[in-house]
Amino acid sequence: MSGTQAPALLAEGITSGYTEVPIIRNVSVSVAHGEIVTIIGPNGAGKSTLLKTIFGFLRARTGRVVVDGAEVTGMPPERLVRRGLAFVPQTDNVFGSLSVRENLTMGGFTLGAEMEQRIERVLGLFPLLAPRLRERADRLSGGQRQTLALARALMLDPTVLLLDEPSASLSPVMVESVFSHVAAINGQGTAVLMIEQNARHALAISHRGYVLANGENRLEGPAAELLQSDDVRRLYLGE
Ligand SMILES: Nc1ncnc2c1ncn2[C@@H]1O[C@H](COP(=O)(O)OP(=O)(O)OP(=O)(O)O)[C@@H](O)[C@H]1O
Numbered sequence: 515m516s517g518t519q520a521p522a523l524l525a526e527g528i529t530s531g532y533t534e535v536p537i538i539r540n541v542s543v544s545v546a547h548g549e550i551v552t553i554i555g556p557n558g559a560g561k562s563t564l565l566k567t568i569f570g571f572l573r574a575r576t577g578r579v580v581v582d583g584a585e586v587t588g589m590p591p592e593r594l595v596r597r598g599l600a601f602v603p604q605t606d607n608v609f610g611s612l613s614v615r616e617n618l619t620m621g622g623f624t625l626g627a628e629m630e631q632r633i634e635r636v637l638g639l640f641p642l643l644a645p646r647l648r649e650r651a652d653r654l655s656g657g658q659r660q661t662l663a664l665a666r667a668l669m670l671d672p673t674v675l676l677l678d679e680p681s682a683s684l685s686p687v688m689v690e691s692v693f694s695h696v697a698a699i700n701g702q703g704t705a706v707l708m709i710e711q712n713a714r715h716a717l718a719i720s721h722r723g724y725v726l727a728n729g730e731n732r733l734e735g736p737a738a739e740l741l742q743s744d745d746v747r748r749l750y751l752g753e
């Protein structure tokens with residue numbers, strides 16, 4: 515708990531890319547404590563690039579990243595994890611050759627004696643993993659694997675969870691399950707910043723949203739307003 519007014523996450527004026535040519539320019543997003551915030555936008559808009567930059571996989575050429583009031587700009591992922599950030603990339607988000615339990619243990623790598631207690635706590639949120647602790651992660655279904663990726667990211671009880679398309683390529687039932695897990699995670703106090711193609715569903719469980727297009731902020735507002743916006747409905751909700 516911060517006890518201050520500082521947002522859980524602030525990324526401000528971020529310019530970043532893979533070569534000299536920036537992919538995102540001067541992009542800003544923030545997530546208040548207790549919020550779910552969704553970023554939508556066309557393929558190639560730079561959404562994943564933004565999350566990778568926030569999580570220190572890419573260097574921000576301009577701008578700053580602040581977690582719970584403390585500047586973390588330029589820190590590598592392993593330090594950001596200790597500062598309360600967790601990231602679930604869209605693919606390759608579990609260690610396939612390791613068991614479910616080993617994946618959870620890796621997610622909680624800084625925990626000592628509290629490891630078992632934390633695993634129990636996380637299994638409480640994701641009961642479908644409990645009977646599979648000794649199974650190899652690459653033997654899980656796509657939905658189970660996505661559930662494990664969420665569980666692993668929660669092992670260190672992050673302040674902010676970054677999710678890149680958590681519902682991608684899942685069956686409708688598992689899409690439901692992932693979104694209800696995200697809502698439950700948020701219900702326990704974790705702020706969430708997620709990218710989603712499934713815009714209507716994601717906005718329905720979100721407090722606020724951003725539209726990113728062509729590497730720039732395009733629109734932002736309360737999720738309910740974005741769902742009502744003619745532009746958003748036409749461009750991103752297929753109406
Ligand atoms: N590793 C990379 N190296 C070079 N260019 C990249 C790399 N990853 C992405 N890009 C380029 O950056 C641009 C934005 O990609 P990004 O993955 O951020 O978009 P996105 O909004 O997440 O799209 P999608 O909805 O398809 O996931 C694209 O033009 C893409 O070709």
Ligand SMILES: [Mg+2]
Binds near residue numbers: 561563
């Ligand atoms: Mg992407």
